[in-house]
Amino acid sequence: MAYRFLTSRVVPSSNRLSRRSLFIATLCLSFTYLCYSLLFCSDAIMQSEGDEPHRCLLLHSAAATKKLLQKSSSYYCTPSGAPDRRSNSSAAGAGAAKFGNKKLPNAIIVGVKKGGTRAVLEFIRIHPDVRAVGTEPHFFDRNYDRGFDWYRGLMPRTLDSQITMEKTPSYFVTREAPRRISSMSRNTKLIVVVRNPVTRAISDYTQTLSKKPDIPTFEVLAFKNKSLGLVDTSWNAIRIGMYILHLENWLQYFPLSQIHFVSGEMLITDPAGELARVQDFLGLKRIVTDKHFYFNKTKGFPCLKKPESSSLPRCLGKSKGRTHVQIDQEVIEKLREFYRPYNIKFYEMVGHDFRWD
Ligand SMILES: *[C@@H]1O[C@H](CO)[C@@H](O)[C@H](O)[C@H]1NC(C)=O
Ligand SMILES: *[C@@H]1O[C@H](CO)[C@@H](O)[C@H](O)[C@H]1NC(C)=O
Numbered sequence: 001m002a003y004r005f006l007t008s009r010v011v012p013s014s015n016r017l018s019r020r021s022l023f024i025a026t027l028c029l030s031f032t033y034l035c036y037s038l039l040f041c042s043d044a045i046m047q048s049e050g051d052e053p054h055r056c057l058l059l060h061s062a063a064a065t066k067k068l069l070q071k072s073s074s075y076y077c078t079p080s081g082a083p084d085r086r087s088n089s090s091a092a093g094a095g096a097a098k099f100g101n102k103k104l105p106n107a108i109i110v111g112v113k114k115g116g117t118r119a120v121l122e123f124i125r126i127h128p129d130v131r132a133v134g135t136e137p138h139f140f141d142r143n144y145d146r147g148f149d150w151y152r153g154l155m156p157r158t159l160d161s162q163i164t165m166e167k168t169p170s171y172f173v174t175r176e177a178p179r180r181i182s183s184m185s186r187n188t189k190l191i192v193v194v195r196n197p198v199t200r201a202i203s204d205y206t207q208t209l210s211k212k213p214d215i216p217t218f219e220v221l222a223f224k225n226k227s228l229g230l231v232d233t234s235w236n237a238i239r240i241g242m243y244i245l246h247l248e249n250w251l252q253y254f255p256l257s258q259i260h261f262v263s264g265e266m267l268i269t270d271p272a273g274e275l276a277r278v279q280d281f282l283g284l285k286r287i288v289t290d291k292h293f294y295f296n297k298t299k300g301f302p303c304l305k306k307p308e309s310s311s312l313p314r315c316l317g318k319s320k321g322r323t324h325v326q327i328d329q330e331v332i333e334k335l336r337e338f339y340r341p342y343n344i345k346f347y348e349m350v351g352h353d354f355r356w357d
């Protein structure tokens, strides 16, 4: 009896106890589930934030014409890959920044100096599937001994579907660069922005002159003996424009099909056309189109439509205001003659006549 009494008293109480702990456990589980749901949900929201600019851009494209006609500086949606704080290197896009991984670049703008590489990078990074480093890493020429981890660390985070890019124009004329890039990946896509080597040389000299006003005149630097028309090919401003020589070095490591040449001249007259070819080359949908450009007639160069908040106009020919060096027509003629055979070999090699002659 005592036993029955005890059990009859104990059982219900232990029952009550287990019922209570069951209730608590259920509560805990529900709470955990709720937490997970919330986490997952916010994750999904953030994820779609990363995608948003894409949608935004497409939406914009649809509603474009009307809006674009209003103002020259009309708004375009900032793609996830192209944040507005462009001055900083791997500046992080709003949503996408926290997602994805830093990856070594799949595509590099390797040259050439004064060809229009900055413009190509700024134009292509409008594309939501492209993320790029804003500053020049100079990894394959000056910083190679810092190692690939250092290099990767400079890169912005990308989603799997996004292309990582950088640009360093000096790579094109760096002897070791092709071998080093191919040792990173033989599949790296290479972009070279080329421009009439004579105008390129003058532009190069003008830039140097603005930093060092004491350097000799262009003529003095360009010729070993002007009357003989003997050009000083050891001068960098001249050497860079001998495209075929540098290209031959690249072709020892990369097939021609993996190198895309952008015409620096066409980039000014038809930026959308050049960008279409760049997007095709990179296997991207043609999202950057003529809707993204306007032509500044005062400046004589195309500019990128930008969000109103951004203070920097992004136009080609930023240095247009620079005092231009007047070069003798005779000097220009001599340089043109000098470059002609190199140009012709270059056209034949790449299968495209850039019409510099
Ligand atoms: C990026 O910006 C941060 C803070 O504004 C600054 O400390 C850093 O030096 C910048 N990095 C580069 C490469 O400009
Ligand atoms: C250039 O070459 C001509 C003809 O050979 C020679 O007379 C002249 O001294 C040379 N000028 C220079 C600066 O070397």
Ligand SMILES: *[C@@H]1O[C@H](CO)[C@@H](O)[C@H](O)[C@H]1NC(C)=O
Pocket: 072, 073, 296, 297, 298, 299, 303, 313
């Ligand atoms: C065009 O360029 C000129 C000269 O750089 C500048 O003052 C002007 O604001 C630009 N106009 C537009 C619409 O960008």
